[in-house]
Amino acid sequence: MLYLVGLGLSDETDITVKGLEIVKKASRVYLEAYTSILLVDQSILESYYGRSIIVADRETVEFDSNDPSESNELLRYAATEDVALLVVGDPFGATTHADLVLRARHLGIPVSTVPNASIMSGIGACGLQLYNFGQTVSMVFFTDNWRPASFYDRVRENRQIGLHTLLLLDIKVKEQTIENMMRGNKVFEPPRYMTVGQCARQMLEIEEEKGEGVYGPDSLAIGAARVGGRNEKFVAGTLKELCDSDDALGPPLHSMVLLGRRAHELERDFARGFAVDKETWDTLWARDYGKQDAPAAPQTDDNAEEKEDAKVQASL
Amino acid sequence: MLYLVGLGLSDETDITVKGLEIVKKASRVYLEAYTSILLVDQSILESYYGRSIIVADRETVEFDSNDPSESNELLRYAATEDVALLVVGDPFGATTHADLVLRARHLGIPVSTVPNASIMSGIGACGLQLYNFGQTVSMVFFTDNWRPASFYDRVRENRQIGLHTLLLLDIKVKEQTIENMMRGNKVFEPPRYMTVGQCARQMLEIEEEKGEGVYGPDSLAIGAARVGGRNEKFVAGTLKELCDSDDALGPPLHSMVLLGRRAHELERDFARGFAVDKETWDTLWARDYGKQDAPAAPQTDDNAEEKEDAKVQASL
Numbered sequence: 001m002l003y004l005v006g007l008g009l010s011d012e013t014d015i016t017v018k019g020l021e022i023v024k025k026a027s028r029v030y031l032e033a034y035t036s037i038l039l040v041d042q043s044i045l046e047s048y049y050g051r052s053i054i055v056a057d058r059e060t061v062e063f064d065s066n067d068p069s070e071s072n073e074l075l076r077y078a079a080t081e082d083v084a085l086l087v088v089g090d091p092f093g094a095t096t097h098a099d100l101v102l103r104a105r106h107l108g109i110p111v112s113t114v115p116n117a118s119i120m121s122g123i124g125a126c127g128l129q130l131y132n133f134g135q136t137v138s139m140v141f142f143t144d145n146w147r148p149a150s151f152y153d154r155v156r157e158n159r160q161i162g163l164h165t166l167l168l169l170d171i172k173v174k175e176q177t178i179e180n181m182m183r184g185n186k187v188f189e190p191p192r193y194m195t196v197g198q199c200a201r202q203m204l205e206i207e208e209e210k211g212e213g214v215y216g217p218d219s220l221a222i223g224a225a226r227v228g229g230r231n232e233k234f235v236a237g238t239l240k241e242l243c244d245s246d247d248a249l250g251p252p253l254h255s256m257v258l259l260g261r262r263a264h265e266l267e268r269d270f271a272r273g274f275a276v277d278k279e280t281w282d283t284l285w286a287r288d289y290g291k292q293d294a295p296a297a298p299q300t301d302d303n304a305e306e307k308e309d310a311k312v313q314a315s316l
Numbered sequence: 317m318l319y320l321v322g323l324g325l326s327d328e329t330d331i332t333v334k335g336l337e338i339v340k341k342a343s344r345v346y347l348e349a350y351t352s353i354l355l356v357d358q359s360i361l362e363s364y365y366g367r368s369i370i371v372a373d374r375e376t377v378e379f380d381s382n383d384p385s386e387s388n389e390l391l392r393y394a395a396t397e398d399v400a401l402l403v404v405g406d407p408f409g410a411t412t413h414a415d416l417v418l419r420a421r422h423l424g425i426p427v428s429t430v431p432n433a434s435i436m437s438g439i440g441a442c443g444l445q446l447y448n449f450g451q452t453v454s455m456v457f458f459t460d461n462w463r464p465a466s467f468y469d470r471v472r473e474n475r476q477i478g479l480h481t482l483l484l485l486d487i488k489v490k491e492q493t494i495e496n497m498m499r500g501n502k503v504f505e506p507p508r509y510m511t512v513g514q515c516a517r518q519m520l521e522i523e524e525e526k527g528e529g530v531y532g533p534d535s536l537a538i539g540a541a542r543v544g545g546r547n548e549k550f551v552a553g554t555l556k557e558l559c560d561s562d563d564a565l566g567p568p569l570h571s572m573v574l575l576g577r578r579a580h581e582l583e584r585d586f587a588r589g590f591a592v593d594k595e596t597w598d599t600l601w602a603r604d605y606g607k608q609d610a611p612a613a614p615q616t617d618d619n620a621e622e623k624e625d626a627k628v629q630a631s632l
Contacts, residue, residue, distance in 0.1 A: 009431060013332065016330050017333060091440075092440030092446070093440065095582065115330075116332075118440075130434070130452065270417070
């Protein structure tokens, strides 16, 4: 049996009781540590779980081209033993785990998954309502000659219908220099985690280049650090203000939300508590936000319906 | 201190270790049981947690108009004791809990929240990728003279840009008849939970009425039951097929996803495993899905960027 166990967002105590029972019983326990990271070290997990943990790299979890059977180390063991793969966040947050489940299914290996908090839902702690979010986008580190901007079109789509956009920020873990890679040196660069400041600057850079007014320096956003952790931190402000928010936010992981105009006054009031400058927040909100609907789809709801909606949306 | 503790989606073992420690130490433990439900009874929670639990109704958690201080029973205790409010899913899944946190903040009561899986992220278990979802909508029970259709506009917005839509289905818990309410009889109707079949029928009814072709009987969707539970179940098919899927799905809670065309072949293959009729699934997919972009925003990504995107999107 292959168990995919979500670890949640922050530390060793974010595992569920169900997940912990599986970790204690499994014959082998792997930790997938290249798509995201917890905020604590492997040794803390090991002593808390009372188990040694094998750190799984891409070759262990993903398609192994040396093995024609679509299998890999993980699946070979799971065919005959109870193997647990620990995944930061929720097991289905990452494409790569869905792919693993699918391959296990093809090989006839039973799979059981244990859900947990994901940044996709945990971001609700910033005070913005989850049902007001559009698609999630990712922001990668720009280099001198590579500044991918596909996020811009997706942000536009969300903003055209007034929705918030969650931006997931790049991490570089176990990266090799091209030189080390070519020489086969297993020497890795120090990990890098994109900050909210970097993200905000890259966004403004692309807006300046494209000039389509999808957002601007005055657009409201929320920077988030260590969501779900005991010292999680939010900073709300304009994109321009967030360019300089890294000191306030502190250590990784960071993520960011760009606000959509179809926002509710509860969201305004909640996030206002995190505002760099409350006056700016109030002024810009009054000017640009709290518009209940997009021009393309006139609001026809009556109050009763909105109230009923709110009740069902609460059923999460 | 007010603790908001997410319980996750299914049973008593879905609480996190961090959450369980809080429950064991708090002086009072409330369970919010009107916006959603776990799949197990209160008594099972009580014996597992080793605590008696007070079931919190709307008056306990929400604004109490008899109390001019914006307080209520929960906040009055939390001002001087450690009070835990247990919330099905994630504490920030429901608007009402964000409102509670905001009022606690105004009253100077410290708040700590413990995240957990929410249906918003847990739905990833159906094989559709979370970053391909647009806004979440809610579907309420239609009555003879009340058939709210605001969901239709929101589904259109999602589908116009090729995104999936998660539909949260109505629950009616502790509802009174108008007669009992007027007489002040505290007699409650049996709880009702909307099924995927009912949702699919209501959707088709509204499409027939509006005739705008936002979706149709051939649109692909996935019905989900007891997501995150040991016996979770998914059924994939056309809206027409899902009208008759309730027997296959079994007991509550149900939810549903209407697919967007901007879907990936991994999503096709994963969900195909749940298909009512695999041939229909393949045919309709080939005809209408797997289109990588919306007409309004031509795809300009190169492969390298898509690959990089996939990696970051994996960082959940």
